Amino acid sequence: MTLQDAPHPIALKPSLRTRIAQSLSDPLLRALVASTAVSRIGRGVFLSVTVLYFTLIIGLSAGEAAVVLAVSSAFGVLASFLGGWLADRWSARRMTFVFEAVGAVLLATYAFANTFVAALVIATLAGFFDTIAHSSRSAIIARGFAPDKRVHARAVLRTVTNLSIAIGSGIAAIALALGTPEAYRAVIVGAGVIGILGTLPLLRLPESVDAPTRSVEPVRTETGSIDTLTTADAVRAARADWRRRSPWRDRRYLLLTLLSAVFGMQFGVAELGVPLWITTRTTAPEVVVAVILILNTALVVLFQVRASRGTHDVRTAGRVTLIAGWLMAAACIVYALAAGLPTWVAIAVLLSAAVLHTFAEILSQAGAWGLSFELADSVRAGAYQGVFGMGFSVGALAAPILVNATAITYGLVGWVVLAALFLASAAGIWLIARRAAEQPVLRASDAAEAADAS
Structure with a gap:
């Protein structure tokens, strides 16, 4: 049998463990996965107990609970755009870390809310900061991955999010089973602490995920001095180009x-x-x-x-x-x-x-x-x-x-x-x-x- 007649090896499909390892070989995706896996457990705990905590423990009516959730969602609309807008001007990785940490701290403070006004203020602020951080994360993915890797990264993160929320829901079941105010407050504080821990992997994000520095080099004359008028024109042109690139256009x-x-x-x-x-x-x-x-x-x-x-x-x-x-x-x-x-x-x-x-x-x-x-x-x-x-x-x-x-x-x-x-x-x-x-x-x-x- 000649070499040409030899059977070709059969290409085996990589195992699930191998595919996961390949996905996490990218340090940027690995940091985002670690952060998401931890922080979304806390979010899963909170989502599972929120409405019942409002109505059974704080004593809000169904209408008041609906108002709290609606107002929080309304502020999230503004926060979605604001987060992306800021991520083009500030460090997206630092923004994400700070705002997610603040959101987690606010989430823990739900345990100390005992009135409609307190619940409304905390829900609005927590949702606002969490949504800003989410938009900033999207900017990080857009800049940090090659075009053919962005959707894969989002898919991996969404898969991790679902798993973590499911785990968080299981933890929340403890409070639901006990049904006491102390149990509810304990898991809410725990959810906030978990959320804070989930921000730590974000400190490992590279500087490449931040927006490029917007600067204009000064225009110099033949003698080496700065041509003030030409430099001012260049600055105005750069600002005009920035405005023309607005998504609203x-x-x-x-x-x-x-x-x-x-x-x-x-x-x-x-x-x-x-x-x-x-x-x-x-x-x-x-x-x-x-x-x-x-x-x-x-x-x-x-x-x-x-x-x-x-x-x-x-x-x-x-x-x-x-x-x-x-x-x-x-x-x-x-x-x-x-x-x-x-x-x-x-x-x-x-x-x-x-x-x-x-x-x-x-x-x-x-x-x-x-x-x-x-x-x-x-x-x-x-x-x-x-x-x-x-x-x-x-x-x-x-x-x-x-x-x-x-x-x-x-x-x-x-x-x-x-x-x-x-x-x-x-x-x-x-x-x-x-x-x-x-x-x-x-x-x-x-x-x-x-x-x-x-």
């Missing part, structure tokens, strides 16, 4: 942000619509809500990284978003069909809808990450990510109102409206991506440069 990116915010309201369907639908319109037991949450977490952990491969390509990102739109539309219809069915049939239908919904979530997130990075101006990465995050915050704020006004109020007809809305927004994103891939649209800054050159 980029109509394509603003439309992408709007449509992504609309599709992002699918999280409101999961958090509010599905629990209310199960408990008010179906014969399924309430425990199905928890089962769906566990199913969602497991599928995200298993498939988010895999589904995100290749979505740094604009065309691919648009295509997976359109698939997500069809899946989400189908999920809405299947959720609606669970009403009035026998218990076990309703459970099976609801779980089927939850699977469709989760894969729509996974694919839509992968597409959104890819497009939000690739269609942004790299010079103003922080501001662009801040605007995109602000869109999601607005969507999260509007989602409860929309879901209640459609699916919960009108049943099947309302679910059909939601299905059409999600499919239309996904189709719009797909069109933006397709046109960007075929004929990129000049941003305001690029158009100005082209005009100056001509």
Whole structure:
């Protein structure tokens, strides 16, 4: 047998441990993963006990608790853009460390709140600083990773986030089981301490994740002295270029942000619509809500990284978003069909809808990450990510109102409206991506440069 006739070795697929090790070989991703893994455990503890702590321990009414959460979310809208804006001017790594640490300290102070006003102030400040830090993290990812690695990094971090929140929810179950004020306050303080510990790995982030220094070299004459007038003109030109690169001048990116915010309201369907639908319109037991949450977490952990491969390509990102739109539309219809069915049939239908919904979530997130990075101006990465995050915050704020006004109020007809809305927004994103891939649209800054050159 000749060498040419010898059988070729079979390429073996790397094991899960090997793939994880390869992902964490990057020191930047390793630091972000370590920080996320620890800090999100604390966030998982807090999310699991928040509403019950407000109502059972502090004694707030359901309406007062809703006001606290709504006001906190409203301030998060402003914080999303502010965090990205600041990350283009200050050190993003120092900002993220400081604001996440402050947010964790404020989270711990919930244990000492005993009035509506105290809860409102703490919730507003904690949410504000945490959201600023989140936007700053997005700027770090945009600058710190190569274009084909950014979405992978986001997918890995989202997977870690889901695992950590699940662990945090398990810790919170201790307080829920004991039901005493002391138990609630102990786990809340513990969540804050865990959050502070989660900021320590951020100290290892490299300086490369910070925005480039904005400076203009002084223009000198032939004799070596500084030409004041020419230097002043250069400074004004640099400032004008900076303003031209604002995301608020980029109509394509603003439309992408709007449509992504609309599709992002699918999280409101999961958090509010599905629990209310199960408990008010179906014969399924309430425990199905928890089962769906566990199913969602497991599928995200298993498939988010895999589904995100290749979505740094604009065309691919648009295509997976359109698939997500069809899946989400189908999920809405299947959720609606669970009403009035026998218990076990309703459970099976609801779980089927939850699977469709989760894969729509996974694919839509992968597409959104890819497009939000690739269609942004790299010079103003922080501001662009801040605007995109602000869109999601607005969507999260509007989602409860929309879901209640459609699916919960009108049943099947309302679910059909939601299905059409999600499919239309996904189709719009797909069109933006397709046109960007075929004929990129000049941003305001690029158009100005082209005009100056001509």
